[in-house]
Amino acid sequence: MLNAQQRAKLRSIAQTEKDLVYIGQNNLTDNVLEQIKLNLYAHELIKIKVQRGASLEPKELANEICLKIGCETVGVIGNKILLYKKTTKPNFVHLI
Numbered sequence: 491m492l493n494a495q496q497r498a499k500l501r502s503i504a505q506t507e508k509d510l511v512y513i514g515q516n517n518l519t520d521n522v523l524e525q526i527k528l529n530l531y532a533h534e535l536i537k538i539k540v541q542r543g544a545s546l547e548p549k550e551l552a553n554e555i556c557l558k559i560g561c562e563t564v565g566v567i568g569n570k571i572l573l574y575k576k577t578t579k580p581n582f583v584h585l586i
Contacts, residue, residue, distance in 0.1 A: 492562055492574065496586045500535055500564045503585060504572050510536045515543030518554060530561055530575040534585050538571040 492500070510529045513522060529536045538555075540548045552563045552571045561575035576584060 492564065492586075497564050499586060500574055501572065504535060504537055504564070507535070507537050509539040509570070511538045512541055513538060513544050513551060514541045515545070517544055517546055518551065518558075523555070523558060526555060526561075526573070527559055530559070530573060531577050531579060534577050534582075535564070535572065535574050538573065540569045540571065 510533070511522065511525050516522075526536065526538070538551075540546075540551060544551070546554075548566045548569055548571050552566050552573070555561065555571070555573065556563055559575070561573045564572035564574050566572070574585075
């Protein structure tokens with residue numbers, strides 16, 4: 491569980507990051523979930539953009555993703571979702 495200070499640090503890091511995953515009208519397909527898993531493993535912190543065609547709200551999508559993958563929501567701002575999961579990748583310099 492992330493505390494407020496850790497969330498703030500991760501949000502500041504994410505400001506300069508680009509969107510790695512896009513969620514469109516098909517919402518959470520198996521391919522999208524697999525992309526999210528791979529990006530979380532590689533980067534720990536990812537930014538997801540929810541496009542206009544998505545039928546679910548970004549907060550709902552964030553909750554659903556975290557339930558399925560086991561990550562933590564750093565924040566939802568507008569149509570952007572920030573997710574964090576500590577990676578098990580060897581020799582990785584962790585963000586927090």
